[in-house]
Amino acid sequence: MDLLDRFRAWLDVSPTSFHAAAEAARLLEAAGYVEVDERAAPERRVAGTRGFVRRAGSLVAFRVGATHPAAAGFGIVAAHTDSPNLRIKPRPHLREHGYVRLGVEVYGGVQQATWVDRDLGIAGRVVVRDGQGQRAALVNLRQPLCRIPTLAIHLNRGVNDDGLKLNAQKDLPAILAQSDDKTAEPLRGLLAAALAVEPADLLAWDLSLYDLTPATVSGAGGEFLASARLDNLASCHAGLEALLASDGGEAAPTAVLALFDHEEIGSTSERGAQSAWLGHLLERLVLDVPGDAAGGLPRALAQSWLVSADMAHAVHPAFGDKHDGEHMPKLNAGPVVKQNASHRYGTEAEGAAMFQRLCEAAGAPSQWFVNRADLACGSTVGPLVAAQLAVRTVDVGNPMLSMHSARETCGTRDHAHMVGAMAKFFGGMR
Numbered sequence: 001m002d003l004l005d006r007f008r009a010w011l012d013v014s015p016t017s018f019h020a021a022a023e024a025a026r027l028l029e030a031a032g033y034v035e036v037d038e039r040a041a042p043e044r045r046v047a048g049t050r051g052f053v054r055r056a057g058s059l060v061a062f063r064v065g066a067t068h069p070a071a072a073g074f075g076i077v078a079a080h081t082d083s084p085n086l087r088i089k090p091r092p093h094l095r096e097h098g099y100v101r102l103g104v105e106v107y108g109g110v111q112q113a114t115w116v117d118r119d120l121g122i123a124g125r126v127v128v129r130d131g132q133g134q135r136a137a138l139v140n141l142r143q144p145l146c147r148i149p150t151l152a153i154h155l156n157r158g159v160n161d162d163g164l165k166l167n168a169q170k171d172l173p174a175i176l177a178q179s180d181d182k183t184a185e186p187l188r189g190l191l192a193a194a195l196a197v198e199p200a201d202l203l204a205w206d207l208s209l210y211d212l213t214p215a216t217v218s219g220a221g222g223e224f225l226a227s228a229r230l231d232n233l234a235s236c237h238a239g240l241e242a243l244l245a246s247d248g249g250e251a252a253p254t255a256v257l258a259l260f261d262h263e264e265i266g267s268t269s270e271r272g273a274q275s276a277w278l279g280h281l282l283e284r285l286v287l288d289v290p291g292d293a294a295g296g297l298p299r300a301l302a303q304s305w306l307v308s309a310d311m312a313h314a315v316h317p318a319f320g321d322k323h324d325g326e327h328m329p330k331l332n333a334g335p336v337v338k339q340n341a342s343h344r345y346g347t348e349a350e351g352a353a354m355f356q357r358l359c360e361a362a363g364a365p366s367q368w369f370v371n372r373a374d375l376a377c378g379s380t381v382g383p384l385v386a387a388q389l390a391v392r393t394v395d396v397g398n399p400m401l402s403m404h405s406a407r408e409t410c411g412t413r414d415h416a417h418m419v420g421a422m423a424k425f426f427g428g429m430r
């Protein structure tokens with residue numbers, strides 16, 4: 001498989017953050033990375049040791065460099081595994097007018113109108129009774145089960161002038177079945193069958209709806225890639241590919257790939273970018289690597305860099321005025337350096353210059369994004385990790401259209417450019 005095929009396969013098997021972390025673990029294990037239980041007692045981790053730690057939808061991978069991290073620092077790439085979606089409630093079944101619908105909550109900044117009239121599957125994590133205890137299992141019901149139907153235009157005459165307005169409580173519950181049974185719980189039946197357990201043993205879940213359409217290459221010249229969850233599975237995949245492609249040579253610092261859950265809802269969780277988790281793991285690495293650890297984690301971080309990768313807004317052909325004319329990313333024109341005076345992005349001149357040189361060294365173009373000065377700027381994990389760890393940070397990302405739509409679009413040529421730049425970074429170029 002070439003890079004684009006691997007990217008599409010990654011998108012299609014990762015309907016939720018839990019599945020993305022599981023697939024990342026599978027790819028890492030195939031490349032010789034060993035899963036580490038963070039509850040286990042410390043171990044010696046010599047140069048070249050490859051491992052990863054996982055918490056549900058978050059994963060941190062590392063490759064120990066030739067020089068102790070206290071003396072050479074870390075090279076960290078961070079991205080986020082979660083995407084906006086519709087989250088199924090604990091007691092979701094709504095029975096009205098002969099239909100059974102599933103009640104949902106909105107997770108993150110969903111473009112709600114893009115979720116209607118689509119074939120939706122159901123995926124996530126289910127916790128089931130297991131003897132006297134419990135166990136968690138991933139589930140992916142990859143079949144057209146749910147639908148959020150629009151109202152006919154004849155009953156909603158103003159829709160094209162006023163826009164499609166959806167109330168999250170009343171309008172977003174998705175039809176799952178037709179039944180007049182006032183006790184019907186078809187979701188529980190589907191889950192029990194998929195997990196080969198009794199419906200009564202389904203205790204709780206973290207489940208989402210997702211669009212079943214696979215990632216598709218489109219455009220007259222195959223220049224576009226359309227998929228769900230490009231923000232930010234694209235950056236996660238670029239980081240994984242770069243880590244696996246870069247060698248851990250003499251010049252390479254200890255490489256760290258941090259894939260965080262919960263960015264779309266603010267990163268404040270036990271495994272989000274605003275937690276102490278990554279700092280704890282880096283501290284463990286400094287202690288576990290044999291050699292002179294004088295100065296410990298603060299010394300390591302003082303000479304580390306974070307490349308925070310999250311998707312960027314490409315200019316839209318009908319809305320060029322939404323961009324600053326000199327900072328207007330285009331699809332297939334290379335990775336974007338994102339800067340904001342209020343540090344909604346962590347980029348300053350040194351990091352921006354470094355990333356441009358990383359792209360040059362990889363034979364890739366690069367471009368800038370700065371928001372219009374009269375528009376509020378988005379943010380990402382970069383500034384949060386920068387503040388948590390006191391680490392220098394540059395925020396970057398590939399350009400895309402339709403961010404937070406159920407189906408987003410990016411350029412097919414940009415992915416290889418981002419992988420190349422990140423591989424130079426993991427290889428030790430600064």
Ligand SMILES: [Zn+2]
Nearest residue numbers: 231232310311
């Ligand atoms: Zn994002």
